[in-house]
Amino acid sequence: MTALIPDFVMLPWMAFWEGLPPLMQLLFSKTTLIVFVTVCIILTVAFTTYFERKVIGYMQGRIGPNRVGPLGLGQPFADVIKLLIKEIVVPQKSNRFLFIIAPLLSIVPALATWAVIPLNPTTVIADINAGLLYVLALTSVGVYGVILAGWATNSKYAFLGAMRSAAQIVAYEIAMGFALVGVLMAGGSLNLGDITRAQAGGVSHWFILPLLPLFLVYFISGVAETNRAPFDVAEGESEIVAGFHVEYSGVAFAVFFLAEYANMVLISALTSIFFLGGWASPFEGWTFLGAESLLREPSFFWLAVKIAFFIFVFFWLRATFPRYRYDQIMRLGWKVFIPITIVWIAVEGVMAWLRIGPWSGMAG
Amino acid sequence: MLQNYIPVLIFLGIATAIGLLLMGLGFLFGRGQKDSEKLSPYECGFEPFEDSRMKFDVRYYLVAILFIIFDLEIAFLFPWAVSLDVIGGFGLAAMGIFLAVLVVGFIYEWKKGALEWD
Numbered sequence: 001m002t003a004l005i006p007d008f009v010m011l012p013w014m015a016f017w018e019g020l021p022p023l024m025q026l027l028f029s030k031t032t033l034i035v036f037v038t039v040c041i042i043l044t045v046a047f048t049t050y051f052e053r054k055v056i057g058y059m060q061g062r063i064g065p066n067r068v069g070p071l072g073l074g075q076p077f078a079d080v081i082k083l084l085i086k087e088i089v090v091p092q093k094s095n096r097f098l099f100i101i102a103p104l105l106s107i108v109p110a111l112a113t114w115a116v117i118p119l120n121p122t123t124v125i126a127d128i129n130a131g132l133l134y135v136l137a138l139t140s141v142g143v144y145g146v147i148l149a150g151w152a153t154n155s156k157y158a159f160l161g162a163m164r165s166a167a168q169i170v171a172y173e174i175a176m177g178f179a180l181v182g183v184l185m186a187g188g189s190l191n192l193g194d195i196t197r198a199q200a201g202g203v204s205h206w207f208i209l210p211l212l213p214l215f216l217v218y219f220i221s222g223v224a225e226t227n228r229a230p231f232d233v234a235e236g237e238s239e240i241v242a243g244f245h246v247e248y249s250g251v252a253f254a255v256f257f258l259a260e261y262a263n264m265v266l267i268s269a270l271t272s273i274f275f276l277g278g279w280a281s282p283f284e285g286w287t288f289l290g291a292e293s294l295l296r297e298p299s300f301f302w303l304a305v306k307i308a309f310f311i312f313v314f315f316w317l318r319a320t321f322p323r324y325r326y327d328q329i330m331r332l333g334w335k336v337f338i339p340i341t342i343v344w345i346a347v348e349g350v351m352a353w354l355r356i357g358p359w360s361g362m363a364g
Numbered sequence: 365m366l367q368n369y370i371p372v373l374i375f376l377g378i379a380t381a382i383g384l385l386l387m388g389l390g391f392l393f394g395r396g397q398k399d400s401e402k403l404s405p406y407e408c409g410f411e412p413f414e415d416s417r418m419k420f421d422v423r424y425y426l427v428a429i430l431f432i433i434f435d436l437e438i439a440f441l442f443p444w445a446v447s448l449d450v451i452g453g454f455g456l457a458a459m460g461i462f463l464a465v466l467v468v469g470f471i472y473e474w475k476k477g478a479l480e481w482d
Contacts, residue, residue, distance in 0.1 A: 030371040034378050042382075084389055087396030092403040104383040111379035115372045126371040133442070134372065155405035156416040167424050170431040177438035184445035246406055251390025255383060327481035330427075334479045338434070342467065345441070346460070352448060353456050 033125055037114055045261040046076035052315050059319040086250035091153060094247070098152035103248070103255035106145025109138040110262035117269055118193040120279050120300040131192040132180065135270065139225070142263065143169045146227075146234070149256070150244040161243025164326060165227055165234030171333035172221040178341035179218040182211050183274045185348050196278035200298075203282050208275040213344050215275040217337045219310070222267035224329065226260060228314055230321035231329055268310030272303060279303045426478055437466055 017025065050065065050073065057064025065072035090099055116131035118124040128134065143166055150162020186207050187195035199206050208215050224231040235243035245256045272278055279298045324332070405416065444451070444459050451458075473479060 026367070027370070027374070031374055031378075034371065034375050038375075038378060038382060085393045086390075087394040088387075088390050089396075089398075089402060091405050092400070093405060100387065103387065104380065107383045107386075108376065108379040111382065112372070112375045115375040125375060126368055128368045128372065151417075153405070154416050156418070157406065159416050159418070159420075163420055163424055167427045170427060170435075174431065174434040174438065177435065178441075181438065181441045181445045184442060185448055188446060188449065190442070190446055241406070250394045251386050254390075255386055258386075330479070330481045334430075335474065338470070342463065342470075346463065349448070349456050349459070353453055 030125065033123075034115070037119075037125065038111055041111060041114060041262055041265065042258070044265055045258055046080065048261050048265065048311060049079070049257075050076050051311065052318075055312060055315040056319045059316075080254070083250055083254040088250040088252045089247065091155065091247050093154040095152040095154070098148050099247075100252070102145050102149035102152055103252050103259070104145075105148060106142055106259035107255050107262070109141045110259040110266060113138045113266055114269075116192055117266075118196055118273065118278060119303065121298050123300075124193055127191070127193060129189075129191050132184070132190040132195075135192075136177065136180070139263075139266075140173065142259070145256075145259065146244050149248070153244070153247045155247055157241045157246045158244050161234050161246070165244060168227070168231065168234065168329055168333070169225055171330060172224040172337070175217050175333060175337035175341055176221040176225065178338065178345060179211075179214040179221065180274070181345055182214040182341070182348055183207060183218075185345070185352060186211060187274075192273055192278075196273055196280065199277040199280060200284070202284040203277075206275065206277045206280070211275060211344070211348075213340055215271070217341055218274065219267075219271050219313075221333075221337060222271060223314065223317060224333065226263045226267060228260075228264065229318035230324050232323060233326050233329060264311060264314055265307060268307040268314070269303070271310055272306035276306050277302075278306075423481065430473065430478065433466075433469075437463075 020028070053075070054064040054072075065075040068074035068078045090096055113135055115126045116124065116128060116134050146165045146169070147162050150158045150160075150165070153159070183195065184190065187198045189195055189198070227234045235245070245253055248256060279300060279302055281296050281298055281302050283296050284298070440462070441459070444455060448455060
């Protein structure tokens with residue numbers, strides 16, 4: 001690092017840096033990290049849209065975008081420029097202020113939740129003990145964006161879409177919360193870093209094995225929470241056109257879109273952290289990989305691989321399943337997922353108390 | 365301790381700034397001509413009739429109430445789950461009774477048809 005920057009720049013900079021009070025140093029380094037993470041998320045979202053179109057294209061026997069740049073990799077940027085120069089139409093009868101504030105309310109939580117995501121064993125933007133509560137609180141705020149958008153637009157399609165979306169999100173939020181209680185019992189902490197550390201020691205220690213039903217409930221609820229296919233009745237284009245964002249155009253639409261994809265990446269990251277050991281390597285303890293194989297070390301690489309896998313599953317589900325009917329969605333949420341999670345929490349509590357199975361270490 | 369929360373505030377600020385920046389750019393670059401037809405709410409090509417803030421199904425209200433009950437329950441379960449190794453068998457029994465009461469309520473809702481959508 002120092003070799004790249006000439007001394008006459010580096011030395012005054014170091015002197016300046018050492019001269020700053022510790023609080024300023026903290027603020028400066030954290031802000032840099034936050035901007036870096038945010039830019040990375042936005043780039044990830046851009047290429048996730050490309051990835052989605054490619055994956056679904058190949059699953060349907062097409063090629064997907066392939067004109068803009070090599071392999072079509074310029075497509076996301078072309079889309080961004082197109083959306084930037086489109087007019088933002090604010091309908092006459094809408095609540096102007098709420099109409100404009102709604103996209104902000106969905107993008108802010110989708111980005112800011114990353115503050116507590118442990119990126120690798122040493123890096124987390126805010127190492128707070130109430131990390132999981134923060135995640136739950138912010139993901140719940142996301143629903144306000146949808147409701148306000150549907151209400152402020154003053155259009156029937158948007159209104160219906162917002163009502164559906166809100167009822168669906170709250171139904172699956174309960175299943176999600178119960179699934180997280182199971183993770184908490186196994187992990188013994190609300191700090192996301194500690195939950196990851198509790199899964200150290202190879203694949204057999206990951207929570208996916210003892211908590212398999214909760215893992216399935218959590219991930220499927222995540223798909224429903226983000227309003228993705230096959231649970232996308234909130235914006236089902238064949239029924240209510242585009243649901244809550246029917247009147248949004250240009251960048252206002254792009255912000256909703258960004259929030260939806262950022263939420264997908266977020267759900268993938270959270271699922272990886274809660275059930276697949278986050279940054280932990282699946283090859284931990286495999287001696288035959290060689291004495292100093294980097295593959296065994298925990299690193300951000302493994303978290304990224306797991307996130308990419310779950311994003312792929314999102315697209316796979318979308319290409320495979322037809323859209324659920326609304327009553328089927330509500331039945332799945334209330335009558336299948338909530339009973340499963342309650343039963344599993346009871347089972348887990350009794351097993352932890354009796355020190356049976358994988359919980360014996362944690363309860364000690 | 366509270367110092368750990370400063371980055372959270374910074375992140376919330378930066379996220380808001382990015383949202384505002386994007387919307388600002390949109391209003392800056394996205395110029396177009398407005399006319400009354402373009403600004404009227406979209407409704408299958410004809411003039412929208414009646415207000416769109418109409419009456420809606422009471423079941424949405426019911427779902428919202430059920431959500432509050434269950435979400436509160438989850439809020440009680442979180443501290444319990446974290447401190448399970450401290451409170452031991454007594455804590456487990458207490459939460460068992462609490463959950464049992466709620467499950468009875470849940471079964472009642474189910475039998476009453478509050479969870480039916482068709």
